[in-house]
């Protein structure tokens with residue numbers, strides 16, 4: 001188990017790196033949100049991060065997230081919990097109950113189901129659309145046209161609100177395919193904003209432990225950090 005000092009220290013170092021990357025890119029560090037990705041780490045790690053000032057958390061499985069956050073969220077009502085992993089249709093109802101936002105919306109069927117479940121729950125669910133920009137796995141919409149169609153489904157629903165776009169870059173030490181991936185998310189966002197000028201500006205969610213500084217240089221407004229905050233995920237495939 002990590003000590004309080006260690007997670008708090010990691011957070012401090014990450015914040016410094018975020019600031020430095022923002023400054024290099026001529027950006028205001030305050031426009032970049034830090035998400036702590038707590039998948040595979042236990043509630044005590046979540047609480048340590050919370051005590052060190054983190055309010056935005058990401059989890060990629062509904063069941064695991066419920067085990068950790070259902071009670072904790074009652075005590076810590078300012079926790080903002082986002083789903084960032086692929087969601088099966090039959091878990092959409094639980095996801096709507098637990099998460100404040102779903103970032104991993106990757107197919108039309110899921111837009112429709114989340115809209116239905118959010119409406120039943122009487123809430124407006126903020127969503128991000130996930131774009132496939134080069135990561136090995138196939139998650140995400142596969143191009144601008146399918147992204148646009150999904151955005152229109154979101155606009156047509158009174159229970160969903162489009163907040164941003166999310167992507168995962170390929171896992172490699174070579175910065176050029178990583179940058180290319182982030183650039184394509186950014187340009188997809190710019191194209192969408194051009195096509196639908198009445199919509200709220202989109203948040204770009206991109207950058208993980210391995211590549212968040214590149215992501216900030218390419219315009220990220222929300223970085224999703226697991227390993228560099230909590231340590232490695234022993235025995236975990238992802």
Ligand SMILES: *Cc1c(COP(=O)(O)O)cnc(C)c1O
Nearest residue numbers: 037084208209210224225226227
């Ligand atoms: C696991 C995960 C992260 C965090 O990954 P690290 O490399 O541990 O920082 C970010 N985004 C998504 C979608 C993830 O699944």
